[in-house]
Amino acid sequence: MAVFMVVLGVLLVLCICSALLRWNEVRYRKKGLPPGTMGWPVFGETTEFLKQGPSFMKNQRARYGSFFKSHILGCPTIVSMEPEVNRYILMNEAKGLVPGYPQSMLDILGKCNIAAVHGSTHKYMRGALLALISPTLIREQLLPKIDEFMRTHLSNWDNQIINIQEKTKEMALLSSLKQIAGIESCSITQPFMTEFFKLVLGTLSLPIDLPGTNYRRGFQARKNILSMLSQLIEKRRASQETHQDMLGCLMRSDENRHKLTDAEIIDQIITILYSGYETVSTTTMMAIKYLHDHPRVLQELRKEHLAIRERKNPEDPIDWNDLKSLRFTRAVIFETSRLATIVNGVLRKTTQDMELNGFVIPKGWRIYVYTREINYDPFLYPEPFTFNPWRWLDKSLESQNYFFIFGGGSRQCPGKELGIAEISTFLHYFVTRYRWEEIGGDKLMKFPRVEAPNGLHIRVSSY
Numbered sequence: 001m002a003v004f005m006v007v008l009g010v011l012l013v014l015c016i017c018s019a020l021l022r023w024n025e026v027r028y029r030k031k032g033l034p035p036g037t038m039g040w041p042v043f044g045e046t047t048e049f050l051k052q053g054p055s056f057m058k059n060q061r062a063r064y065g066s067f068f069k070s071h072i073l074g075c076p077t078i079v080s081m082e083p084e085v086n087r088y089i090l091m092n093e094a095k096g097l098v099p100g101y102p103q104s105m106l107d108i109l110g111k112c113n114i115a116a117v118h119g120s121t122h123k124y125m126r127g128a129l130l131a132l133i134s135p136t137l138i139r140e141q142l143l144p145k146i147d148e149f150m151r152t153h154l155s156n157w158d159n160q161i162i163n164i165q166e167k168t169k170e171m172a173l174l175s176s177l178k179q180i181a182g183i184e185s186c187s188i189t190q191p192f193m194t195e196f197f198k199l200v201l202g203t204l205s206l207p208i209d210l211p212g213t214n215y216r217r218g219f220q221a222r223k224n225i226l227s228m229l230s231q232l233i234e235k236r237r238a239s240q241e242t243h244q245d246m247l248g249c250l251m252r253s254d255e256n257r258h259k260l261t262d263a264e265i266i267d268q269i270i271t272i273l274y275s276g277y278e279t280v281s282t283t284t285m286m287a288i289k290y291l292h293d294h295p296r297v298l299q300e301l302r303k304e305h306l307a308i309r310e311r312k313n314p315e316d317p318i319d320w321n322d323l324k325s326l327r328f329t330r331a332v333i334f335e336t337s338r339l340a341t342i343v344n345g346v347l348r349k350t351t352q353d354m355e356l357n358g359f360v361i362p363k364g365w366r367i368y369v370y371t372r373e374i375n376y377d378p379f380l381y382p383e384p385f386t387f388n389p390w391r392w393l394d395k396s397l398e399s400q401n402y403f404f405i406f407g408g409g410s411r412q413c414p415g416k417e418l419g420i421a422e423i424s425t426f427l428h429y430f431v432t433r434y435r436w437e438e439i440g441g442d443k444l445m446k447f448p449r450v451e452a453p454n455g456l457h458i459r460v461s462s463y
């Protein structure tokens with residue numbers, strides 16, 4: 001009898017599950033949609049997506065082609081792996097293909113955050129940002145600050161075991177903070193860093209506003225950051241001093257074409273800190289990992305950096321000409337971003353029903369412009385799983401149509417050259433001062449983000 005009840009129970013559960021799956025498929029069975037599966041009601045295929053990552057995407061592609069529907073991270077979503085379609089999507093925001101980042105990210109990064117604004121407001125905010133990180137400003141104001149920061153950050157590492165993930169995260173945040181708030185950055189470092197890390201976690205969480213959730217903590221961290229930045233702005237206004245840093249530029253509204261309100265200035269600062277944080281830190285960490293694993297590449301890179309030191313005194317900073325001479329370092333940065341796939345893709349959402357790739361995509365659906373697979377395309381990158389920076393010395397690779405490491409179209413990363421300058425300067429002081437070996441045994445995760453869950457530990461000695 002007991003066995004019969006168990007079998008009956010199992011059958012009942014199977015029936016309910018299959019009815020739910022079927023119901024969810026029928027719900028989304030609209031004419032004109034691409035093929036694909038929608039998984040469970042509410043949860044969709046999020047678990048499969050997060051757990052199996054790239055292999056889930058590959059399996060779906062094998063079954064439905066490179067343009068399919070799914071339901072991930074709480075939304076009906078089209079996944080596009082078609083390079084030409086991806087290019088079209090990135091180039092055509094004006095046709096109703098706007099950024100589609102999760103609600104928690106938009107809530108915590110603010111209403112004026114660049115990912116939250118479209119059309120003319122986006123143009124305006126982007127213009128204001130570009131004015132802060134132009135090549136002239138990188139050369140004259142930002143690079144000296146970056147150099148000074150990296151020199152100090154990378155001092156006294158010899159004979160130590162370093163968690164390079166932690167150090168590169170600190171580097172990415174604090175180097176930006178120095179560029180933003182010059183001299184005051186030191187006095188706010190500690191409280192700012194604590195709040196910023198909570199803010200980042202909040203943006204990657206479900207938007208559940210309950211005590212103890214990462215979302216609530218992230219939102220509180222945003223409030224604390226707002227208060228710190230507002231105080232800084234007030235203090236500067238009261239002192240009437242001029243400051244040669246990003247905040248100084250943003251506040252000098254009289255000579256500034258892009259006059260922003262205080263709320264916009266603060267969201268712009270959060271945008272800069274947030275956008276450059278994980279991208280720069282993870283690329284740097286992975287570059288160090290690949291250099292460790294490929295001694296010949298390390299030798300070539302070190303040669304380039306030692307050549308710079310040879311023509312300078314020990315205290316001379318890296319300048320613009322040095323930066324421009326670092327061709328192999330630039331190649332190492334691109335090859336690291338490609339092979340590690342630091343950015344898997346970007347999210348868009350439709351503002352109206354629209355035809356795309358021969359299908360009809362309903363209004364409000366997400367589109368995951370999944371660019372990961374392009375990084376391993378053997379036609380673009382022969383022997384795609386080999387770490388080979390030399391391939392990037394052919395400049396045309398950087399300007400090919402499907403180079404999406406920094407996005408594309410009207411949202412293409414405005415911080416590309418700044419990010420490269422930061423990573424290059426970090427690598428400069430790292431490889432000219434130290435040699436290192438991995439302690440070993442640290443786990444590296446590749447998806448949904450590249451990270452070492454328990455840190456990446458290296459033993460450092462002087463060079």
Ligand code: HEM
Nearest residue numbers: 114272275276279280343346405406407411413414415419
């Ligand atoms: C290796 C470093 C970096 C990588 C790989 C990277 C990658 C990207 C990508 C793929 C996008 C496109 C996002 C989209 O289309 O939705 C983007 C946008 C953006 N990035 Fe970067 N980024 C890097 C460094 C930086 C830095 C240092 C900054 C600091 C200013 C920055 C600021 C931005 C901003 C503000 C946007 C949004 C632009 C817009 O919406 O108009 N990035 N980045």
